[in-house]
Amino acid sequence: xxxxxxxxAKVPDGVTRFVTTRQKAPSEKGFVGFETVWKPxxxxxxxxxxxxx
Numbered sequence: 227x228x229x230x231x232x233x234x235a236k237v238p239d240g241v242t243r244f245v246t247t248r249q250k251a252p253s254e255k256g257f258v259g260f261e262t263v264w265k266p267x268x269x270x271x272x273x274x275x276x277x278x279x
Contacts, residue, residue, distance in 0.1 A: 244265045245262060245265070246262075247263075
C-alpha cells in the first residue's frame, strides 16, 4: 500500500458568546491544531478623577 493519506477534513469555525475556534492548516507531519480567539468579557471605561468635596 502507498503511504498517501487523504488530507484531514475541514472543520467549521466554532463560534460561541466569548470564544471563536478556528482550525489551523495541517503541518508537514499532518498535525492539525486549533486557534482560539477570546472576546472581552467586560468593557473598560476610562478613569475619571472624582470631584473634590
